[in-house]
Structure formats: C-alpha cells, structure tokens
Amino acid sequence: MEYGLIGEHLPHSFSKIIHEKLAPYQYDMLELAPDEIDAFMRKKDFKGINVTIPYKEKVIPYLDEISDQARRIGAVNTIVNRDGRLYGHNTDYFGIRELLRLNGTDPAGRKVLILGSGGTSKTARAVAEDQGAERILRVLKYRV
Numbered sequence: 001m002e003y004g005l006i007g008e009h010l011p012h013s014f015s016k017i018i019h020e021k022l023a024p025y026q027y028d029m030l031e032l033a034p035d036e037i038d039a040f041m042r043k044k045d046f047k048g049i050n051v052t053i054p055y056k057e058k059v060i061p062y063l064d065e066i067s068d069q070a071r072r073i074g075a076v077n078t079i080v081n082r083d084g085r086l087y088g089h090n091t092d093y094f095g096i097r098e099l100l101r102l103n104g105t106d107p108a109g110r111k112v113l114i115l116g117s118g119g120t121s122k123t124a125r126a127v128a129e130d131q132g133a134e135r136i137l138r139v140l141k142y143r144v
Helices: 014-021 034-043 068-075 091-102 119-130
Strands: 003-007 027-031 046-051 079-082 085-089 111-115 133-141
Touching: 003 014, 014 027, 068 085, 068 091, 068 119, 091 119, 111 119, 119 133
Parallel strands: 003 027, 003 046, 111 133
Antiparallel strands: 046 079, 079 085
C-alpha cells in the first residue's frame, strides 16, 4: 500500500472515495486486527496513511517525529513516511480550526461546550484553548 487508511473496522469510511476523487493515486482501506498493528508499523511499507479507531494512540510509539498538535492531543490521524522516518500529525486539529473560521466562530474570550469524550473532543479542546477560549466545558454523557 502506498496510501490508505488503517483501522480495525472501516465500513463507515468514505476516505477511499474522497481521496481518489481529489488526487491521482490509489487509496487503499486496510482493516487491521489489534495483533497486526505492530508488524504493519514496523514494516513501514507505505508513503502516507490515515489512522482511525482504535489506532490513533497506538501508532505513536512507532513514530520518529510527532507534530506539536498531535503530541498535545495524544492522537495521530496521519502518518507520512519520508525515507523510512515516520512523521505523525493530527490533521483534525486544522480541520476543526478551519471549520470555526469558515463559520465565523471565534472562541476567543467565550465559553465553549464540547459534547463527548472521544478523540475528536480532545482535538476540539486543543483548538478552543489555542483560540483563546475563556472556559471549556465538556459533557461526558448526554442523550440526544
């Protein structure tokens, strides 16, 4: 695999469709069982991959470098292989930040409410902090 997505279960993902519409490369979906992640990461047989549940934290020990945002959040969703050195990033950080900007939402000096306690909530918290939110509240359990 040159480019693709790794995770335990991937039927929900639209990544292959999106990547192959946006770029001139094949994008593969690779479901890995927990006991397969070590061999896959040690082999480093890819140019760039996206990472989803439950491996966003488990890939970190295999990385040579990790972005400040990914380190702070504690999760990596994109890995680039440059000559055998693995670089980890959390691109969700920039996606959330851009979504706020495009919607004219500036958390600076405001209260921010985050619903949930998953990986994305950690990313949203990091963005809100960096954007100067006055106070950040998280609802860990909620019903819709």
